[in-house]
Amino acid sequence: MLYLVGLGLADEQDISVKGLEVVKRCHHVILENYTSILHCGVERLEQFYGKPVQVADRETVESFSEQILEKAVDEDVAFLVVGDPFGATTHSDLLMRAHRKGIKVRTIHNASIMNAVGACGLQLYAFGQTVSICFWTEKWRPDSFYLKIAENRKMNLHTLCLLDIKVKEASEENIIKGKYHIYEPPRFMTVNEAVDQLLQIEAERGLGVCGPDTLVVGIARIGGQDEVIACGKASEIVKHDFGAPLHSLIIPAPKLHELELEALLERFSIAPRN
């Protein structure tokens, strides 16, 4: 049997009681480690579970999938995913192959940024489609996420922006040299970088999505003890220090419900009180 177990947002203790029991019972435990990160290391997980955890990253996940499918025919395998198992991907390939092999699958859900974002006081109902903001390079400056935010704002909906993560990626220079396995240090896009890119696109396209005076909300390490939720004008948030990863950004709808505005301004504003 294959268990997809969500680990939640922050550390080893965010797993559910049900999830922990499953992990303790399973013969094999594999962590999907490339679409998000916990605030704690794998060692903490191993210690907490009292058993070894194998780590599947972007490069090895395919071979791990093979192993998972082979083993789950007769044994219990736990595939751990940070957040909810379906937060970042549907795991369609793995689940389809499990289905075809007649392997039973059970999901133990958990929190993901997709619902935890409600902590900032904005109604989850009033969010439109979620967008991903990716790192620009010198030559590659996509801005399709800007247009999606514009669509959401036109319908007076909020937008959750997930920010880019680069883990175990080789530099262009090394790829050209064929050195695929010399990795750059991991990079996690900050709220500042995301807002800066949006301000640049706004200056070019001018659809009123994110100008210097637009109210935006930055979130860091949500669910952790040191979580930060901070709201202010884009021109202020772009300079605000949110600390360590992971960061997310919210571009609220143009017209906020009274209670939403009150929550943002009174509980999370970085502006000095008058």
Added chain:
Amino acid sequence: MLYLVGLGLADEQDISVKGLEVVKRCHHVILENYTSILHCGVERLEQFYGKPVQVADRETVESFSEQILEKAVDEDVAFLVVGDPFGATTHSDLLMRAHRKGIKVRTIHNASIMNAVGACGLQLYAFGQTVSICFWTEKWRPDSFYLKIAENRKMNLHTLCLLDIKVKEASEENIIKGKYHIYEPPRFMTVNEAVDQLLQIEAERGLGVCGPDTLVVGIARIGGQDEVIACGKASEIVKHDFGAPLHSLIIPAPKLHELELEALLERFSIAPRN
């Protein structure tokens, strides 16, 4: 200190390890019991926590809010919410008042239908705004949710439809007689009722949102051992038995990604195989 603790989707064991520790440590434990339901009763929670749980329903939540705010100044209070604490409401009033009294608040997040819906194989990124479908009465037949689904479909986005819950509500007849406290039996809208209403609106408005041949997905008791995810034409799903509550409905985007379509048709279709 005030802790908002998400209980997750199904039963007492869906609380996180962190959440359980908080509940065990708290002096007062109050369950918000009107925006969603667990598959188990309050007694199971009490047994699991080893302490009494007070139940706040729609009528008593205001007086419980007062109590929470009074007690949380000096003591630790856990306010339990089915799903994620911010899934159905922002709890803005409670949190604003806590903020003004200088009461520290900490949130222990958990899964909610808003992210667990990814279990059906549709990308969470490709969902537009969430809608609520409410019970019609003889005279009151709102259809604004239909227009929101139409907006999502125009942008090729999926729609999660949350289905109405009526708990502790008096009948119109009894309200007229002043008998506010004679409650009707609880009602939970089924996938069938929701699809039936959509088919009726479609017949009138004809925007192509949910006709007899539209592919729709019904979900029941997500996260539970007897969870059901079933996909088919609206004319078939409207007759399909999904069993006990809670139910949710998804109206997928008109054009699905290949992997999404494969998941729906191969893993969740109710149509007999050719």
